[in-house]
């Protein structure tokens with residue numbers, strides 16, 4: 001029995017039995033050429049592998065902190081700093097989020113009106129004169145009727161966020177993870193920062209186009225811009241109505257301090273050809289689900305050395321924190337955000353826990369974590385603008401932080417106190433001695449934030465170069 005009779009490949013691949021000398025020569029030539037091409041590919045791959053090994057490792061930054069602490073906003077500042085053109089090309093998508101934010105504020109107001117007009121006040125902090133149900137005058141009732149359809153638009157926009165058209169998602173974001181929409185505390189959430197953006201960009205629009213008008217599909221029948229434009233006057237009147245403010249106060253809602261508040265700029269955000277400014281994009285609120293990795297190239301102060309930076313933005317909601325730990329390995333730096341203006345608030349997801357206490361507990365657990373002991377830790381005591389406004393409005397810090405005692409109820413004193421407390425925790429709880437890097441920040445203020453981020457970038461590049469042995 002011949003070998004080719006039992007080997008199925010040999011039978012197929014064997015040269016024909018009646019092959020002439022000429023045919024044999026030509027076949028062997030083809031085989032030599034094919035082998036040479038294959039060897040060249042192998043060599044190229046090997047060279048690329050060697051090169052990748054010699055490339056400096058990327059600098060990795062992890063953004064941590066509770067929900068609404070400002071992590072995604074800090075990431076937006078990084079993007080503005082190093083890829084402003086690409087950032088601005090996404091304005092069309094952020095326009096949709098601002099619109100969602102406006103409608104969300106309307107929903108909160110309508111809910112507060114309903115609650116206050118039907119049920120007696122239950123908040124212990126309300127004044128006794130406001131215990132009766134609020135009476136909604138005919139003007140307010142009419143406004144409510146006219147604004148209710150906006151809530152349906154909210155649902156439509158949310159659906160679109162959840163499932164961008166197949167065409168958009170395949171052409172612009174192939175390979176990206178699926179989007180999820182979850183209602184965490186009634187907020188719209190996505191877990192990918194690119195696929196949802198594609199859902200609001202006009203088909204065929206250049207992603208790196210600077211002209212935002214190009215990217216917005218002004219003829220889109222589902223665009224809520226027309227409805228918002230037509231109801232601009234109603235929105236203005238709603239926000240100016242004293243009963244609305246009374247209702248919000250009764251419910252303990254300070255809308256102006258929450259993320260995505262645009263009612264003070266209703267004329268701008270409802271204008272016919274509205275596109276958000278950088279400032280509006282920074283203030284737009286979209287809750288993060290899961291962990292998103294963003295890559296960018298940053299150059300040192302002298303413009304000589306460029307490094308790849310990878311920034312990881314996580315969701316801060318309590319139910320999402322279990323997803324953080326796998327990212328702790330091999331991180332160069334953690335920027336921890338503590339929103340210090342939240343001293344008088346409770347966690348939305350766990351109303352019995354104070355937001356400040358939660359930030360302190362999180363900070364302590366990050367410091368104690370041995371896996372992170374060699375990671376640079378940078379603390380942002382964030383939302384100082386809101387802290388300042390709160391203290392000036394008479395809200396007493398010592399009512400919520402009793403250890404503050406009789407110190408003055410002003411911004412300098414309260415922020416200094418918190419800085420000292422966070423520093424003391426680092427000193428007491430860190431497994432190894434560490435430097436305390438801390439900034440008082442307002443990350444919706446682009447200018448001051450860029451200043452802080454440039455300092456962090458330079459520091460990380462220096463440390464990175466030292467670790468790579470490139471400088472002494």
Ligand SMILES: Nc1nc2c(ncn2[C@@H]2O[C@H](COP(=O)(O)OP(=O)(O)OP(=O)(O)O)[C@@H](O)[C@H]2O)c(=O)[nH]1
Nearest residue numbers: 068069070071072073259260283288316383442443
């Ligand atoms: N006024 C003011 N608003 C801020 C500041 N930092 C963040 N915000 C706003 O607060 C809201 C929440 O900020 P995000 O950056 O989305 O918070 P996050 O930490 O990413 O929240 P999650 O994604 O839920 O974990 C956004 O609307 C921001 O624009 C600040 O320093 N001052």
Ligand SMILES: [Mg+2]
Nearest residue numbers: 071072287288
């Ligand atoms: Mg976020």
